[in-house]
Amino acid sequence: MAQQLEVLRALVWSRARGYCEKCGESLPHSWALHHRKLRSRGGKDAISNFLALHHECHNLATDSVHNNPKEALEKGYMVSSWAEPTECPVTLPNGDTVILTEEGTYKYLERKGYGW
Numbered sequence: 001m002a003q004q005l006e007v008l009r010a011l012v013w014s015r016a017r018g019y020c021e022k023c024g025e026s027l028p029h030s031w032a033l034h035h036r037k038l039r040s041r042g043g044k045d046a047i048s049n050f051l052a053l054h055h056e057c058h059n060l061a062t063d064s065v066h067n068n069p070k071e072a073l074e075k076g077y078m079v080s081s082w083a084e085p086t087e088c089p090v091t092l093p094n095g096d097t098v099i100l101t102e103e104g105t106y107k108y109l110e111r112k113g114y115g116w
Helices: 002-016 055-060 069-075
Strands: 032-035 050-053 097-100 106-110
Touching: 002 032, 002 050, 032 055, 050 055
Parallel strands: none
Antiparallel strands: 032 050, 097 106
16 A cells, blocks of 8 residues: 555656646655545545645645635645546646646646746
8 A cells, every 4th residue: 555655656746747736836855645635535545636735735834725725625726525536627836727637647628827
């Protein structure tokens, strides 16, 4: 199980290109693998259910995902218990809207930015 999580962690890092998927800044050596559909809501360990986040963006800062659940739901950083992460878009730091695929890629729904 721990080995599988390390594989998923590496895939999420690769998809995010080493950047926080909330703020767009470079991730440090220690970063959070965030469940979009929380485990307490039935969320699974799947690449489409994970975001790469700074610990501050995850749950330490006042504007973090866990401290602002309304915004997190609006931007797709969290999904409801009845939702499927593969069907819920995420707003990236540059404004692009994507679906996180099971293959570890972004499926672009709308492009607004020029990279991050």
